[in-house]
Amino acid sequence: QKEVEQNSGPLSVPEGAIASLNCTYSDRGSQSFFWYRQYSGKSPELIMSIYSNGDKEDGRFTAQLNKASQYVSLLIRDSQPSDSATYLCAVGAQKLVFGQGTRLTINP
Amino acid sequence: KAGVTQTPRYLIKTRGQQVTLSCSPISGHRSVSWYQQTPGQGLQFLFEYFSETQRNKGNFPGRFSGRQFSNSRSEMNVSTLELGDSALYLCASSLARVGLNNSPLHFGNGTRLTVT
Numbered sequence: 029q030k031e032v033e034q035n036s037g038p039l040s041v042p043e044g045a046i047a048s049l050n051c052t053y054s055d056r057g058s059q060s061f062f063w064y065r066q067y068s069g070k071s072p073e074l075i076m077s078i079y080s081n082g083d084k085e086d087g088r089f090t091a092q093l094n095k096a097s098q099y100v101s102l103l104i105r106d107s108q109p110s111d112s113a114t115y116l117c118a119v120g121a122q123k124l125v126f127g128q129g130t131r132l133t134i135n136p
Numbered sequence: 137k138a139g140v141t142q143t144p145r146y147l148i149k150t151r152g153q154q155v156t157l158s159c160s161p162i163s164g165h166r167s168v169s170w171y172q173q174t175p176g177q178g179l180q181f182l183f184e185y186f187s188e189t190q191r192n193k194g195n196f197p198g199r200f201s202g203r204q205f206s207n208s209r210s211e212m213n214v215s216t217l218e219l220g221d222s223a224l225y226l227c228a229s230s231l232a233r234v235g236l237n238n239s240p241l242h243f244g245n246g247t248r249l250t251v252t
Contacts, residue, residue, distance in 0.1 A: 060238045071226055071243040072179070079238050116179065123192045124169070124234050124241055126179040 031055060032119050034127035043136050047104040051117030051127055054098065060120035061093055063102045065113045066129065072116055076102060107134045137163060140244035142227050148250045154215040157247045161208050161229030167191075168210040169234060169241060170202060173224040182225075185210055186233050214249075222251045 032053045041047040049063075060079055064072035078084045078091040078100065090103040100119070104111055114129040141160040149155050161168050170182040181194035185204035202212040208229075214221055225248075228241035 060240075062240055071246050074240050074242065077238070077240050118241075120234055120238075123181050123184060123194070125181065126171075128178040 030127075031125045032117055032127040034115075034117050034130050036128055037131040038133055039130055040133045040135060041107050043107060043109060043134055045107055047107045047111065047132055047134070049102040049104075049115050049117075049130050049132065051100045051102075051119075052098055053100070053117075053119040053125075055119065055121050055125075056095075056098065057121045058095075058098075058119045060124075061091070061100045062118040062120070062124070063089075063091060063100075064116040064118060064126075066116060067113045104132075109134045109136050140227055140229050140242055142225075142244035142247050144247060145245065146248045146250075148252065149217050150252055151217055151219060153217050154213060155217060155249060156211055156213045157225055157227075157249075159210045159212075159227030159229075159244060161210070161227075162242055165229035165231050165242070166208055167230045167233050167239065168204055168208065169228045169230070170210070170212050171226045171228065172196075173226055173246070174222075179226070182212065184234055191233060217251045219251050222249060224248050 063076040066072045076091040078093045088105045092101045116129045117127040167186045169184040172180045184192045204210045224246045226246045228243045230239040232239040
C-alpha cells in the first residue's frame, strides 16, 4: 500500500462545475495535510493546508479532512480553464509524502 | 521576499560523473528538503536538513548526499551518476521542521538533470 494515494486521472470537468479531488493516506500519525498545484513544466505551488478535521475554505477552494477515515479532499468550485493542472496531495508526519497527483482538465 | 532559488536550472552529465546542486531557501526558513521528481515515480523524498543536520532521509542509495550551511543554504551531491538519476530535483524550504510543526514546503524551480 502506498503511503499517499490519489486517483491519477485524468479528471475532466466542464468550466463552471465543481472539481472534486481525493486522497487517502496510511500513516495515522500524520498531522499536516497540504494540496499543491503543479502546472506542466513548473514546480509545485501550495494552494491549501489543513490540520484538523472538517472543512477549510479559501476562495473557490475547500479542503476537507477526515482523520478517522484517513481521507483528505479538495473541492474547486466554479472551475476555470486556468485550474487545469496536476494536483498533489501531501501528508506530513516525520516527513512530507506526496501522492502521485491527479491530472485535472477543465473544458471550456 | 525572494523565493527558493535553485542553481543551475539545467545540467547534462555522463554516467559515472558526479554533480552538485545548490539551493538557497526563503529568507528566515531553516529547513530545506530535497525531492526527486520523475514521471513514473512522482515526487520522492530524498532528505531534510534543519540547523545543518540531516533530520530525515528517504530510500535512496548512499550516492545521494547533502549538506546544509550555517546560512541555511543547502547542496545535494550525486556521485557515480546512473541513467536512472535523470530527473527534476526540487528543493523546498519551510520555516520549521516539516511535518512536526504544520510547516508547509515552498518549492524552488528545480534543477533538470539529464544523464547520458
